[in-house]
Amino acid sequence: xxxxxxxxxxxxxxxxxxxxxxxxxxxxxxxxxxxxxxxxxxxxxxxxxxxxxxxxxxxxxxxxxxxxxxxxxxxxxxxxxxxxxxxxxxxxxxxxxxxxxxxxxxxxxxxxxxxxxxxxxxxxxxxxxxxxxxxxxxxxxxxxxxxxxxxxxxxxxxxxxxxxxxxxxxxxxxxxxxxxxxxxxxxxxxxxxxxxxxxxxxxxxxxxxxxxxxxxxxxxxxxxxxxxxxxxxxxxxxxxxxxxxxxxxxxxxxxxxxxxxxxxxxxxxxxxxxxxxxxxxxxxxxxxxxxxxxxxxxxxxxxxxxxxxxxxxxxxxxxxx
Numbered sequence: 001x002x003x004x005x006x007x008x009x010x011x012x013x014x015x016x017x018x019x020x021x022x023x024x025x026x027x028x029x030x031x032x033x034x035x036x037x038x039x040x041x042x043x044x045x046x047x048x049x050x051x052x053x054x055x056x057x058x059x060x061x062x063x064x065x066x067x068x069x070x071x072x073x074x075x076x077x078x079x080x081x082x083x084x085x086x087x088x089x090x091x092x093x094x095x096x097x098x099x100x101x102x103x104x105x106x107x108x109x110x111x112x113x114x115x116x117x118x119x120x121x122x123x124x125x126x127x128x129x130x131x132x133x134x135x136x137x138x139x140x141x142x143x144x145x146x147x148x149x150x151x152x153x154x155x156x157x158x159x160x161x162x163x164x165x166x167x168x169x170x171x172x173x174x175x176x177x178x179x180x181x182x183x184x185x186x187x188x189x190x191x192x193x194x195x196x197x198x199x200x201x202x203x204x205x206x207x208x209x210x211x212x213x214x215x216x217x218x219x220x221x222x223x224x225x226x227x228x229x230x231x232x233x234x235x236x237x238x239x240x241x242x243x244x245x246x247x248x249x250x251x252x253x254x255x256x257x258x259x260x261x262x263x264x265x266x267x268x269x270x271x272x273x274x275x276x277x278x279x280x281x282x283x284x285x286x287x288x289x290x291x292x293x294x295x296x297x298x299x300x301x302x303x304x305x306x307x308x309x310x311x312x313x314x315x316x317x318x319x320x321x
Contacts, residue, residue, distance in 0.1 A: 016084060016171045016203035017047035017070055023078035024062075024069055039065045041227040042079070047171070050200040051219035052193075055207040056302050058310070062227040063207035067175050070205070071101050084171055097126060100169035102160040102177065110149035114142060114159055121163055129166045136162035140188065153180035161189065165196065172196065174206040186210075190217060211299040215239075223302055225309035231301075239295055244304075245279045246271065247291040267304030267311075278304035 022043045025036035040062050047053045055063050068074045072088055072095045081088040086096040121128045140158040157180055178186050223231040268277035
């Protein structure tokens with residue numbers, strides 16, 4: 001049985017996060033004294049209260065930078081960021097009360113145990129509930145007295161999530177929460193997050209590569225590439241907007257393949273027996289009768305859109321509401 005989370009919440013705005021034309025520049029890792037490089041380039045992001053929003057993209061697309069900016073860990077170079085009704089300015093700031101993110105457990109002394117982590121967070125994190133933290137550790141199967149250096153990577157992830165949930169946040173921000181989890185731990189984590197989202201005032205923003213089975217968990221999808229959002233909208237709307245098309249190669253004009261969103265074929269790839277591509281439902285009229293059409297899942301939409309973005313220059317932003 002999953003531990004029950006408290007249901008007392010303070011009022012929150014309709015959008016937990018509202019980002020407009022965000023630009024973030026960071027120093028180059030190997031050339032720190034050169035001009036900062038643009039990492040985020042005009043990104044828009046909305047996280048509605050009561051919904052789960054997934055931020056997806058290839059490594060280096062800007063997902064972690066976006067999350068760190070929303071939590072106030074990175075400065076805003078241009079654009080606006082509003083979190084739970086509070087505007088974040090160009091200086092690094094603490095996020096407003098009610099925001100929690102999964103801490104990097106590796107930053108703590110590795111001879112510490114989860115109990116040391118609990119004592120520290122109780123002193124420095126407003127509203128940290130040690131009893132709930134320990135309840136969640138037990139539910140996840142994380143040993144309370146084991147040194148951090150002896151925890152598995154999956155247990156470290158679960159420890160970080162327990163620390164974040166023990167703050168009883170209105171907005172929970174998670175970076176790759178399913179990484180390093182075995183199938184059972186992944187299922188249990190999803191169930192805990194469903195319990196967290198049972199209250200309509202809460203919001204969850206997560207960056208993830210793992211979209212298998214997320215169709216019924218994620219409400220909003222934001223795909224980013226080259227530091228900007230290239231596709232966003234409600235998952236169900238996107239699944240109705242696009243079709244997965246499979247057809248024989250001779251039926252396809254090769255010049256129409258590998259085009260970006262808004263063109264006929266999106267992220268086309270050879271399957272050996274033919275070609276598979278994402279296509280707008282509006283563009284399905286006129287396809288060869290041999291074409292096989294089906295509704296894509298979230299993972300298929302993301303894969304084809306990112307393949308198109310990799311093949312071409314950054315595509316014009318396309319948003320579905």
